Amino acid sequence: MxxxxxxxxxxxxxxxxxxxxxxxxxxxFKPQCVIDAVTNYYTHQTSNVHRGDYDLSYQVSKEYEDARVAVAEFIHAEPKEIIFTSGASMSLNLVAYGYGRKFLKKGDVILSTEAEHASNILPWFKVCEEVGAVIEYIPLSNEGEMTIEAFKGAMHDKVKIVAMAEVSNVMGYIQPMKEICQIAHEYGALVVCDGAQSVPHVPIDVKDSGVDFLGFSGHKMCGPTGVGVLYGRFDLLQQMDPFMLGGGSNARFDICGNILLKDAPYKFEAGTPAIEAVLGLKAAVEYLRSIxxxxxxxxxxxxxxxxxxxxxxxxxxxxxxxxxxxxxxxxxxxxxxxxxxxxxxxxxxxxxxxxxxxxxxxxxxxxxxxxxxxxxxxxxxxxxxxxxxxxxxxxxxxxxxxxxx
Missing domain, CATH: 3.90.1150.10 (Aspartate Aminotransferase, domain 1)
Structure with a gap:
């Protein structure tokens, strides 16, 4: 009920x-269970994750990875496909710079819409400036709605990335992501989905939709600020470069500058994360699932x-x-x-x-x-x-x- x-x-x-x-x-707003999860870390669990050789650190590290499992189950992904970020903006920037800047070339097309949030369009502007790719826009109705026919008409062989929000933060229409992904993949393009306004509101199944990347924020789904998620297909994440290096992201490095990065998701999570926020996000996910x-x-x-x-x-x-x-x-x-x-x-x-x-x-x-x-x-x-x-x-x-x- x-x-x-x-x-x-x-x-x-x-x-x-x-x-x-x-x-x-x-x-x-945040439910009490999320607030409790954050304060519990500070009052009973404070320690770093993946670093300490003592019980407290081990316990918190386990809870941190349990949060990764909870988020993966929430969107029907694998835990190794879940990267914790600072929010949807960082997630979408990570795709643009870690994948787009590495693999796009002059003349490649990024297909998007005029209704996109800055976080899902400005990074691609910068990538285009650096590599010589171009952005094209799918025609929208006067109400800002995109039809699948308009999308089909905008697709062509030079499109390598489709970047769009599943739900526009202004117009509120739900895009048919499964159909979009099927069409994009027929052309060999990848789909980067801004899920900031969809993940908190509608059931998400990334395996069913076929989306290649999905970014979203914790604070828009009853979780804390300062934490978000990038989902990416594992094979794509393995190909991507992180745009930040540091502790926790590498397996080893030497004096000659040779670096061996860890596998995804850990190569993207350099430094001490927002541990309390991740634990709060886990509580938020569990709360939403309970409803x-x-x-x-x-x-x-x-x-x-x-x-x-x-x-x-x-x-x-x-x-x-x-x-x-x-x-x-x-x-x-x-x-x-x-x-x-x-x-x-x-x-x-x-x-x-x-x-x-x-x-x-x-x-x-x-x-x-x-x-x-x-x-x-x-x-x-x-x-x-x-x-x-x-x-x-x-x-x-x-x-x-x-x-x-």
Whole structure:
């Protein structure tokens, strides 16, 4: 049973913040079990991993590797295919520099979309600058949705990398990754997936989808900040270069500069990791699995449909993605600057984000330089949606100006 009241009781911030928190695409609240996992490391387990010849270090090292197993099971991967990073940005940069810069050459094409987050497009800009590859874009609808027909039409033999988000952080559409991977692989291209907005919200199976790389962040899925994951097919990870070297990444090196790196994933994890964050991520994964990702997706979809219907009834709102299926609702209040509207909503106890949301190419497509993003998660309620809608009704130029006086 999906018991929303029981779920909300697990999150101290829901009680402490006293706000209808709808900025979950930016970061999420943490359940008590995650907080406990982090504090338990500092109060009862503090030691380094993979280094100490004593019980405490051994125990923490085992828990750290257990976290790798838990994440692998969560996305249906092998533990050796899970690299712990600082977040989705580092994960996607690692692919661009560790694989793209090494293997792409002049004239190769990276295929992407205009809806991408900066973390999944800027690294490829840099790789193109260095190796002479080029970026091409898949045509999107006016609502920022990509069809499989448009993707097929954009594919050709020079495409070597397809880089796209499974769920756009602005438009909220779910891309058909299995079909995308099948088509890309027919052309010999690899698929690099930004999973920052999909892994926390929908069931993920990397073996079924066939995705080659997947990056995501812990803090967007009820885990701590400072930790993320790069999944990569093991054979590809073995070919890749790390972009950081140091303790823990090498098997040996000598005075002549000869270095023997460890196998993946360890060659990518130089230095002391964010141990407490990894243990917190393990707790977050276990918590999400206890609720069930299918249950989470279905509840969020129901909540999104409820919110979308009400938002479309407001005549002062321009709604950019009414047909998306995830909890991201992107809109503007007619005649009101996005930041002013978001500030007014704050006075009504609503926390949303305004701006371009790090997707700065998309503004040309939707013809809006700034938007307001309401992003729901499984601990939000219909009552909070009602509060949000009532606040939107009151968002006028006069009321927004009034908050500054």
């Amino acid at each position: 999906f018991d929303i009241n029981k779920i909300r009781a697990d999150f101290p911030m829901i009680q402490n913040a006293k706000v209808a928190y709808m900025d979950n695409a930016a970061t999420t 069930g990702m299918k249950n989470i997706y279905e509840y969020e979809h129901e909540l999104r449909v409820y919110a979308s219907k009400k938002l479309q009834e407001l005549d002062n709102i321009t709604f950019y993605n009414p047909n998306a299926s995830t909890g991201i609702l992107t809109f503007n209040v007619n005649g009101v600057f996005a930041q002013d509207a978001a500030s007014f909503l704050n006075t009504k106890g609503i926390a949303v984000r305004s701006g371009n949301h790090c997707a700065k190419i998309l503004i040309e497509l939707i013809e809006a330089s700034e938007t307001i993003r309401c992003s729901l998660y499984f601990y939000n309620t219909k009552e909070e949606v009602d509060q949000f809608i009532e606040a939107c009704k009151e968002t006028t130029v006069e009321n927004c100006v009034g908050i500054f006086f």
